[in-house]
Amino acid sequence: MSQNAIRSLLLVLLVLLVPLSRMEAGNTYADIAKAQMVIAEIQKIVDKYNKLTIDLEPPEPIHGNSGKFYCPFKEDGSLTEWANKALNVQAGAYAGEKAGSAAGKALASKVPLGGLMSNKIKKQGKKMGAMAAIGGDKFVKKTTALSFGSLDELIVYLHAAERGNPDYQSAVASAMAIYPDMQSRVDYAINQAYKKAAKAQKEAAKAAKKKSK
Known part of the structure; x- marks a missing residue:
């Protein structure tokens, strides 16, 4: 595994494992406001x-x-159970949204018409982040x-x-x-x-x- 890949992996783990910051807590309130x-x-x-x-x-x-x-x-x-958990766990959704946004920008800069796809990728990233934070698709389906x-x-x-x-x-x-x-x-x-x-x-x-x- 390359050094860049290791750094990326550590960054993702850090975001997911560190307790909610004020910014992430604000994201919870933002979802409620929406x-x-x-x-x-x-x-x-x-x-x-x-x-x-x-x-x-x-x-x-x-x-x-x-x-x-x-x-x-x-x-x-x-x-x-998953709905209750979704209201209390937002770090994964926040990380997913940011990762999705970064991926969207990268794709938009390299792929023709990529700008049209970036929003979809960002939404998919947010969905995946939320699912991971809640406990995964299997947990959501089970409950x-x-x-x-x-x-x-x-x-x-x-x-x-x-x-x-x-x-x-x-x-x-x-x-x-x-x-x-x-x-x-x-x-x-x-x-x-x-x-x-x-x-x-x-x-x-x-x-x-x-x-x-």
Whole structure:
């Protein structure tokens, strides 16, 4: 192994093993703040559709961990082990995000159109860092009770089924830690779900009116 490779390995180990610094602790608060901002945006959508008195039905979850996207809640509405751990362990996510950012910059400078790929690499690095810090993909999967086939289904389920849960904000923050794309998908996914529900409501009302004639 080359000296540069050894230095890189030692640097990674140092970042992962040293207790959380103020900067890393700040990263935890930043994730919570992001979740709060996302939830504030969700509330705007809810307020808009509440005028139409639309009840949003949550997608049916897969009972077990066979789905691609894991739910931070158990069937009884309590947080899973991995969700609780995600809220307390952020060093790996922070290291992964920084490593991903560095890798993205390096790739962007050497590969044509690399700039378009760097953000994706950074997100993947953050996801891998979060997974490693929590205990790895196997641990997350093992401690998952509900899962979904798509990220949008997970987002809509959390909102429709658990938004009144006192741990809702924490659940969104922990899910965002392992699914970085969630932050940019929340608004769209919930908006589309409400539009679909509004359309179904109108069609049902029209059918009922036609039947009564």
